[in-house]
Amino acid sequence: MTIEKIMVIDDDRDLRESIVEILEDNDFSVIGCETAEKALQKIKLVAPQLIIVDNMMPGMGGMAFLPLVKNDYPNIKIIMITAFSTVDNAVSAMKSGADDYLAKPFKRDDLLVAVRRNLEALKFEQQLSESGMDETLACLSNQIRRQILATLSRKKEMRFMDITRHLGVSDHTKVNFHLKSLKANNLISQDRKKTYRLTPHGVKMVDYLHLLSQRLSS
Secondary structure, three states: OOOOEEEEEOOOHHHHHHHHHHHHHOOOEEEEEOOHHHHHHHHHHHOOOEEEEEOOOOOOOHHHHHHHHHHHOOOOEEEEEEEHHHHHHHHHHHHOOOOEEEEEOOOHHHHHHHHHHHHHHHHHHHHHOOOOHHHHHHHOOOHHHHHHHHHHHHHOEEEHHHHHHHHOOOOHHHHHHHHHHHHHOOOEEEOOOOEEEEOHHHHHHHHHHHHHHHHHHO
C-alpha cells in the first residue's frame, strides 16, 4: 500500500506538531516545516502529494508560497490554513490555485476529512490521465455496463444467467454484448467455468466511479 506524503508548514510550533501527530496517527508520512522558505527547499526531495500551509507567517506567507509551488508542481494539492478573519483571503487563494482551506480553530475530524478528500481527488485526477482511460470511460458511458461492474464488485463472481437475472434484462443478446465490451476493455474476465469477475483494472474503475459520484454530489 502506498503511503501518502504530506508537508505541514506553520510557524506555530504547537499547531504544526499537533497536525503532524494527528496525520501520523492515521498512517500518513508527514514532514513539518516552520517556514515556507525551508519548505520550498525540501519539496523536491520529499515529493509530497499534499501540502498544508498557514496563510499568515513571518517572511513568506501562504499566499506567496502558493503560486511558487503550483507553477513547478501543479499536481500537488494545497490546503490553506487561515484564521476566521482571513477566510476571504483563503477563498481568494483557492481562486489562485489552492485546493482547499481550513479555518482556525478546526477540529481533528475536519482536518482528516479535508486531507482525505483532496488525496482522493488527486488519485482520481491521476488515473484519468492514464493511457487508455478515454476508451475505458467511453465503454462505461453505458449504464448497463456500470451496473455489471457494480454488481460484480459486490458479488465477487457471477455466471451469465445470474447477471441477467440480477439486471432484470430479458434480452440475453444485449447483456452478452455488454459483457464482451467490458472484457475487451480489460474490466472483467471469464474463466473456464464461464464465471465472470472483475479484473484489477475493473476494481480500480469501480473505485474511480465511486469517487466521481462523490465529487458530483458534493
